[in-house]
Amino acid sequence: METDLVGNDSPLVTRSNRTLVLKLLAIVAAAFAFGFALVPLYDVLCAATGFNGKTSQGKLGVGGIAGPAAAPSRVDATRIVTVEFTGTVMPGLPWEMRPLTASLDLHPGELHQARFLVHNSSDKAIVGQAVPSVSPGQAAQHFEKLDCFCFSQQTLAPGETRELPLTFIVKPEIDESIRTVTLSYAFFNVDGQK
């Protein structure tokens, strides 16, 4: 292929040109592959560091939607962490969502429940999936969900309103500098997605 592009008749074409072109093309191919390798690398990094507020319990599910966590170990009664809740609905999903629990003051290690209200304002049954995000990012790996509506897809009948519960623990290992943790849910329309 190189001979074609370069021109066999050219006096400039030498064996060393061809070898060098092949080596450089190999770098190009490696760089292209590296771009795609960054995708899993990034997820591993997020799981390890809580980069990006992806909540994680050691095993990272799809989109940071992790499975249920283990029971709490101990309660740190010496300090209080405020957990705030927000919920949004992404474009393309005719739902409304708001947290019924606006915020909770709790001791790290305590088991708590928060509730959200969702309402399907369309005349069709629609399947939605909530994707969580924790801010600040460093808090994400210490935010354990024992049970969450985000573990599975939610199907809402036309006009249906539903309360969605979340059971969670803020682990006592959370850094002392963090006094407020915000948990945000974004609901996506997953109809028509694989």
Added chain:
Amino acid sequence: MSTAPSIEHDTSHGHHTEHYQGGIMRWLTTTNHKDIGTMYMTFALIMFFIGGAMILAVRAELFQPGLQLMQPEFFNQLIGVHALVMIFAALMPAATGFANWQIPLMIGAPDMALPRINNWGFWLLPPAATLLTLPFILALFGIGDGAVNTGWTLYAPLSVQGGMGVDFAIFSIHILGVSSILGSINIIVTIFNLRAPGMTMMKLPLFAWGWLITAFLLIATIPVLAGAVTMLLTDRHFGTSFFNAAGGGDPILFQHLFWFFGHPEVYILLLPIWGLIPHVLGTFSRKPIYGYKAQVYSFVAIGVLSVVVWAHHFFTAGMPVPALLYFMYSTMFISLPLAVLFFCWVATMWRGAMSFETPMLFAQGFIVLFGLAGLTGLVLADVAADAQYHHSYFVVAHFHYALFAGGIMGVMTGVYYWLPKWTGHMFSETLGKWHFWLTVISFNLTFMPQFFLGLAGMPRRIPDYALQFVEFNAISTVGAFILGFSQLIFAYNVWKCVKGGTRATDKVWEGAEGLEWDLSSPPPHHSWEVQPVIK
């Protein structure tokens, strides 16, 4: 030379070429490095005016608060396409044009090593530029909703949701990327294999060194951008979820992929300029270049560092503190090799017998204004300060000091320096000086107020603004129009110089050093068929 009209003609009516066998077929099929260099430079100049016209429309809208001339959707398209055109279709082709013209002349090579790839590298550009701007035209006929409207950074999820302009931009970037990679491979092979006997790597002209680092950065990072926009394409049309949070993806991942390319891109644009500036400073100071080795090592150091600092472009997206600190300190560390370059430039002029012809004026203007870009860059690199400056006009002003004063004015330095060699004629010094002073004054008039706007809190990429920003925006718009129209002097001066003028001597400039000045002005169509021997 009637190249400009024929290139124009060809991009719009590619099928009529048989009427122009002698003329147009020469340019379509040429494998001569000088012809291809001329085509790159002409293309870059045309796209420079197209990208400039876009941003003048934007500045006109920003002359006063409120919406006067256009809707926000169109405004968003203009700013994004302006950036893509200026970076990929003006600055990068101009740098490649220099490489084509100058590297074989400066290293004593008969041509580029891969002439047919060289031809392809250029002729991929007009289709890519057409793809990028075509959606504007299509929208006039009611097809689609205009060009890419995400800004040049194409951030997900906006780009995942955007209209068909995003698809046009994606394919345009693919083609531009292939063109850049072909050009880079060609330059590396030429520099490695075709140097004149006796020219060791440490005798290589600095311009070739700068381009060599740029070429390696291009082949290492353009494929990552190609991968990122390919993921974007499959997210948009083929049901993948690289950046789609609903399917388990992450929009922030796009920012990492984009800036893994995007930050080295800044140095890709600037390294060829840093390479050519010392030649100009040495020539007009009548002194050898100071600190050749230090400059080469600085190029290499900056090239290496440039690929490990990318996340300073999105400090505010959320990162653990250790990551913030790492990216802050590594970014600031780049200022050390860059400072070495600045000191070498100044030391080259130090106690020299300086004269102030147009190329020297541009080189000195470059040093001062690009210095401001560096200093404001240090401010932005500070994590704590960046939280305030991020996405404000401070950033806009900063990167225009880097890419207009550092990039475009650097290109103009090189054009004024080598144009007499290329054409065999001297340009008009009077027009050149008018061009320089108008450019430098109106450039500062345009962008200096934007630093203050940014500090006062005006966000970028917004077509409207609060009343306290009125005066600075009005000044900036007046400056931008003077700046834009001043460039017509440049185009006219270049055109006049191509057409005729005082004959240039072979050496052109009294203090010029280097192999290219041993050739006639203009050099013969085929030069260095017998390679010179370097002692």
